[in-house]
Amino acid sequence: MSLLQVDDLHVSVGGEAILKGLSLRMEAGEVHAIMGPNGSGKSTLANVLAGRPGYEVTGGAIAFKGHPLGQEEPEARAQAGLFLAFQYPVEIPGVSNMEFLKAAQDSHFKANGQAAESPVAFMRRVRTLADSLSLNPEFLKRGVNEGFSGGEKKRNEILQMLLLAPTLAVLDETDSGLDIDAVQTVAAGVNRFRSADNGVLLITHYQRLLNHIVPDFVHVLAEGRIVESGDRKLAETLEERGYAWLAKSG
């Protein structure tokens, strides 16, 4: 049973076909990187996996841990172990980060029949995670992502991933807008998360993130389908030659 299996996936957004026959298989313990030019469908893949409304599956199938993902609500997917790190995390004034994190964890625990963690133990654990990501603990008291810099928002996404410990983490351009130090911090968090029991689907434009998070597989997404797959050397080739050669060779 694969961690994630996508077969001939077709997805439309607002009536426009974006994914046109995408297939992908991931096993636990693997890190896959998805690269591709703008508009190729990378973020669409991330959103459709997470169950975002407005993304219509018009063909094909997705199976997560052997269970088909059909009309499941986003929360059901999350509780089953699927996590999406947003490219543009949303700001929610009036809801403190700590309150949000506790509500998220409680929802996971409840859905999986676990007792809620005591507030004291929870807060201690969250502060430790924040510290490991160089995220000022004061940010935990502020509104969710409110007034955070781009880097702080992305680190907050990684904090949530580490806290919720999903089985599959989909990181949608988590490196965009980050300086070198922030990329290293975020990469360290992802590497800490990696284990034989989970998988990471890394969507990125740049090779530089893959210097810090070494993928097992690299895929090139173009015009709604995966047109090339390989190991990390494929990313280096893309960095040197761009995407145009793929179109010519294809």
Place this chain on the structure above:
Amino acid sequence: MAGEIGLEALQAPAWLGDAGLARCRRALTGKLARETWKYSPLGKVTQALLDAPMARGSPLVDAPEQVRVRRFTALPSPPECRINLHRYPLAGIVAALAGDGWLAEVAETPDRPLRLPAATPGVAAPLLLRVGAGCRVEIEETDAGASTIADVSGPQRLGEVVDRATRGRRSNKAPVNSPQVLAARAPEAESEGTSATHDNQGTLATRVVLLFLAQTAEVRWSRADLAPAREGWSLLAAELDEDASLTFNHQSLAAAFQRLDVSVALHGAGARFGSTGAALASAGAQLDLQYVIEHIGHRTVSRVKQHNLASGKARCTFNGRIHIHPHASGADADLSNRNLALSANADINTKPELEIYNDDVRCAHGATVGRLDDDALFYLQSRGLPTAAAQRLLSIGFLRDGLSGPFAEQAANSFLQQLSAATSG
């Protein structure tokens, strides 16, 4: 129709005068009243007032010794009460019905907050509060009565009040505020120096407060209307002298008719007014907030931020008017009203108004009406929160953004309780 049951028979107290009362009667049917009461039933409210019982008792609970409280009728001469009767005719009607008023004078900073009793059903005598130069005063006003939204049986509570009033209509021809009628309207137990003595749930509660701030006086007023079944109309009319400052924080949980009129006149140079508010209107609430801010002096400043959330079949109205007078150079005004509708049946009306007669000013106003943000909702759901819980968290976040002052946490808890009751999951 207002006046059917004795409006014309009212007798004016000396400090209001016959001319003042006549002005009120005319204003009740005038164009301004029609505009400012467009979304609230002025006729029904007036009628309900005319038949409401008297709510008596001291206007302050356990007043600090630095505050001197007297009845108008105990004063050597009537105090000057500059109510804009053209805009607020009900204030004159309440004053006439009460037949008296309270004067509270603060000559030095009190050692503790001034506490107003919970608004009680019936007609309460107006309170004239004078804060002396340089005094700092905290005012607390909270109504967290046992009433819950679950107790509210239907959307037309004010209609019920009026029905009851009509059934009990007097047949005698005596003026409605004549001594014999006032005696009949008074609660059975009444003692001065105690707070509210009457709690006839479902009857309109009134509160009229006229506030005067002398030079550099500072008042922080915190108000929490957290008894959702209570029907009420309140007027806070404030006048500020030079460098005086009034901060008004209020929270409202409404499931019936509630109207708040706030009138602030910034007379003195450098006078400042700030208001932060959050309201949750549920069930069949008719929540109506009306602000008028007059910038009269130089360098006067006002900041108004109001967040309203309407669910069920609630109607939520906000009207914020900023008036910059010709000599108010350097005035700085900012008014913001954000509204969220949680249901398709909720009705939201918002109208920010600017009237500016000076070029050397800074004015900003904005109003938004919308629903919960889809992106934010998805964000929370993607973290495992069920839809209802995510909606609740976004709603309370929106309201919290408009909460401030000592009752903020209490209000947030009340809001959350109501939101939890209204949603499942």
